Amino acid sequence: MNRRHFYLLVTGLTLAGLGLFLFKFLVLGFPLTPYERADVWDLEARITFEAKKKPVKISFLVPRNSQMVTVVNENFISRGYGLITRTDLNNRQAVWSTRKTEGPQNLYYRATVQATGVKTPQTIKKPPEILPPAFEGVFLESANIILSEMIAQSADLDIMVGALLNRLNMKRADDHVLLLLGKKPSPEKKLQVAVDLLGLNKTPARIAHGVRLREQARDVPIIHWLQVFDNEVWRDYHPETGEPTIPSDYFLWWYGESPLIQSKGVDKLHVNLSVTLSIDSAINALVERGQILTPKLLAFSLFSLPIHVQSTYRILLMIPIGALLLVILRNVVGIKAFGTFTPVLIALAFRETQLIWGIFFFSIMVSFGLSVRFYLEHLKLLLVPRLASVLISVVILMAAFSVVSHQLGLDRGLSVAIFPMVILTMTIERMSIVWEERGASEAIQQGFGSLLVAAAAYTVMNIAYLEHLLFVFPELLLVFLATTILLGRYNGYRLTELIRFKVFAQDAS
Amino acid sequence: MFGLYKKIAQTGLLGINRRNADYILTYNPRHLYPLVDDKLLTKRLAMEAGLGVPKLYGSVEIVRQVRDLPELLAQYQDFVVKPAHGNGGEGILIITGRNKRLYRRHNGVLITEEALFHHVTNILSGMYSLGGHPDKALIEYRIQADPLLESLSYQGVPDIRIIVFLGFPVMSMVRLPTRMSNGKANLHQGAIGAGIDIATGTTLQAVWMNDIITEHPDTGNGVFGVQIPYWDTLLYQAASCYELTGLGYQGIDIVLDREKGPLILELNARPGLNIQIANKVGLLPRLRRVEAEAHKKMEIKERVAFAKMHFGATEHSIHH
Incomplete structure (x- = not known):
């Protein structure tokens, strides 16, 4: 084994992980903490009207990106309508149309917008016409x-x-x-x-139309503002007092004389605008904004994945933490547990059941499985059929447990279904063999060790801050890998060995 | 905690992490493991090398062969059934006598032929093998313990464990079954471990369940200062196992038969650390001593002589 190679690898991995982490944190400004303040808003426009068995055409002005505001995400919800969007000099327009429809209709436009943080208006060299x-x-x-x-x-x-x-x-x-x-x-x-x-x-002057972004506002009014072009920028003037200001929460929807909505072939047209503070965390917005600013770098980040895949990775990225903890608990502390990664898998199941219930379920399942296993011992079954019988019994117990607890109104009992039953079966088999060969105390000790490691892994894997950190900075996994490799060459005593070989220390003194 | 750590480190105790990282992973190439993990293979190798092993009566490799067992067993009054890939003495069935279709186990319990066959099929299904892989069952000669050692144990057969590092016998102990260990020679099951002075072959202190004892708890016979018979042969046989398998760090289990003398029972590529408790001395200084000598190409006899000179009980007291 080449020592230099080993330390080079560990140092290289650590530096790569930490370097990328620091770059993203210091240069790109990725947040270290989950819910940093963000001005991310969800806008919704609900367009209602009555169709009259005639071709329908609805033109609706939608916001566009500007120096100060980014539309990070938008949806047009309109069943059975054709949709085109087009941009003219000032505004962006969505046009819904359908050949024939009847009765009350609903169209939705939803957008997530975020202030870019830029406060100075864009300079325009060429004066507008x-x-x-x-x-x-x-x-x-x-x-x-x-x-x-x-x-x-x-x-x-x-x-x-x-x-x-x-x-x-x-x-x-x-x-x-x-x-x-x-x-x-x-x-x-x-x-x-x-x-x-x-x-x-x-x-040159124009009217700005917009809404004020305030928490949870329904039916928000459209506020008009005056903009005058002067010295290469559009300056804002209060429509009544004439002061050269604009509210900081003003969101510009469109400019000019065109109305927000125009229609053909409909009755009772009505637009209802609502605004809510987006629950998306700062990071999502930051990254989505980043997609506009530096698309290449972020194309390969986890944020580019669909939301439901992202949530899977939020969990998956915690497994390395559990694995590292397992390495420490087994090789440095010296806790005995069944299986190599069994405790981590049990810890994953605890995420659904919560810790106390998880330990309770696990204990119930294992003790039931053990009694089945001890009974099967009398029948002298072959190995694989015996394992399969235990597995089937475990599944039956799980189903029974869920049904009974549901009847009792304890919804917690339903979460037992996500316990990894194959892992449970193997744990039961291992435990029963240890029980027979090394005695009950050893078996219970190892079972307890497994639970202890699982509980510790669950506790660490459930720290929301770590979850955020790893998801935003997955390169930290390289540091984890380096630590694990380093621990792989740890040849010192385990803590439990100190107790086991205590008699040696007594002699030396 | 750090004080305790330091004190233990000073004694040269070999911990499990260091054993795995610095000795097993370094000196035991994985491709050699099958030689010791499969007892059938080990037996064959040892026989070729002219070392004593318990005679093989037959082996069962597939379930269908279980039917032929009565015919095979007919000529033997006593025998041992063991898994080829067994680990830590698990799955070994010792039959000391029989009465037609009833078999008497070493602890006097009678079992039916059916139960015996079930045990064999369990072995075949991999119940006792590492990783649960399908296994073979060996049926072999039952060792009749040497009278001297028999007096030191309760049922079962005591075995002598010698740690051999790069061909040098570095530490040894004898494991004495007790009532608690159910006739098995495993320390964690309650057998007694008594360290053996490499230089002389006499037992040092004995450890039973982490306590130092001087007498066997079941027989009352003294376990301290007992001279192990055939000691030089034992050392020579153990040391020659290095050439046999090529494994740098191994544990050799040898039993003394009253008629056939030393017989190699099994080799272990991951020998346990309890031997240090039985000897009350750490392995590390001895292993380092050997590492320093390793570059010299020594004959088996020279290695044994070196071990007797440097790893004796008097020498180890100088260490402290």
Whole structure:
């Protein structure tokens, strides 16, 4: 055995594992703890309408990625409808259509969005085009009067936009404003007039439409905001006060004059928007955002797998921890247990049953199996049929246990079904042989040892923090491998040997 | 805990991890294991080398052959049935006499022919073999314990375990069955282990269930200072097992038959560590001593002489 080779391997594995771990943690910013604060939100738009046995076409504006917000995931739920999405200059649009349908209809759009953390708006070199405002005649005259007054009063754009919005929102509007706004103007109409007035001044402006992201909000209102292009960025202005701010929880859904939804061939069209704080942990969002930023690196991470496969791996990745613990308990501590990995498999079963119940079930099953096994001993059966008989008895007991406990209303009893029955059978067989050959005390000692190791493995494998750590940083498994290899060359005494050979220490003293 | 660890480490005790990593894995190539794991093979090898083994009466390899057993057994009054791949003395049935279709076991219990055959089929199905693999059953000569050693044991036959490292006998003990061990010579089953001075072949202290004893608990005979007969032959036979199997670290189990003398019972590629308790001395210093000599190509006789000179009880007291 080449010592240098051995230590090189161990060091190499450790460095590779730790290096990748530190890179992901320090450079890519993967979180060390599970539920770090994340601004991840689930948005849902529910579109209801009545179809009238005619072709139906629904155009609905959906959010798009921006510098500040990423749409990490979206679903269109629409049975029997064709769906296309298209993007124009400002917005992204989903168009559902169907040839013929009848009665009340529901369409859903669901999206998970997350703030990118970028607070500064994107700079745009080329100024956007200004649509010529549709002012004519007396309207154009009023508009020009308002505009010239505004320019005369203000030193810069902020002040001018603020003064303009203030004037449009005054309780007792003057005649020019009244003419432009019409009677009982909606907030949106006021903003539209503001945009037109600014357009007359050759200042690009637009209306932003969005929602505020607050915890668990149903039927959230759409809030309109004014954006004015100045100095290569779109600046936000409060629609009433004209202050150059925007709420930090404002989520921009779409821009411009187009309505959120347009339809053809339907009645009673209604859109209901709801917002919930996404229960997805920070990491998912981080990685999904990462898929946009650095797709190559993360294409090979566990997060690229489907969710249900991911949850399997969350459990599978804990097995190495159990195995490492097993190595320590057997080779360093020296606990005797049945089978090599039996305790780890029992520990996996404990995940479903919980520890106390798991130990209870295991003890019941093994003692029942042992009594069956001792009875079968009298029948002088051959080995394999004997093992099979014990296995069948164990399955019968498991089924009976589940049925009885279910009748008693103890749902815990149902989880006994996931106990690895083949492992149980082998444990029973091994235990009965040890029982006969080495006596009851040795057998019970080893059975107890198995349970102890299983309980310890369960406890360690159930630490949510470790689960998170291993799932986010699976490269730590390399460190585990290195540790296990290192332990493979541990030639010191086991702790139990110190007790077994105590008589030696007494002599030496 | 660390104090205890240090103290034990100073005695040169060989722990199980070090035995596995530094001796078994290093000196026992896996491909040689079948030579000692299969007792039929070991027996054949030993016979070829001219070493004494219990005579093989016959073997049963498939269940159908069980029917032929009565014919095979007809000519023997006593015999032993054992699995070829048995481990730690499990599955051994000793028949000391018979009355037509009833067989008397060593502990006086009579069993029927049917029970005997069931035992054989159990062996064939792998009940006693490592890993539960299908096995063969051997039927062989029943050893009649040497009178001296017989007086030291309760039923059963005492056997002598010699640890042979690279051909050097490094440590030895005799295992004496007790009532508790049910006539078996296994320490964990309650047999007595008495260390043997390699230099002289006399027993040192005896250990029974972790206690030092001077008399056999069942027979009352003294177990200290007993001279083991044929000692030099025993050492020579054990040492020559290195050439026989090529295993660097092995445990040789030898029994003394009252007529045939030393017979090699089995070889063990993973001998236990209890021998150190029976001798109250650690194996490590002796193993290291041998490792230092290993480069010299020594004859069996030279190795035995070296062992007698360096691994005697007086020498080991110098270690402390």
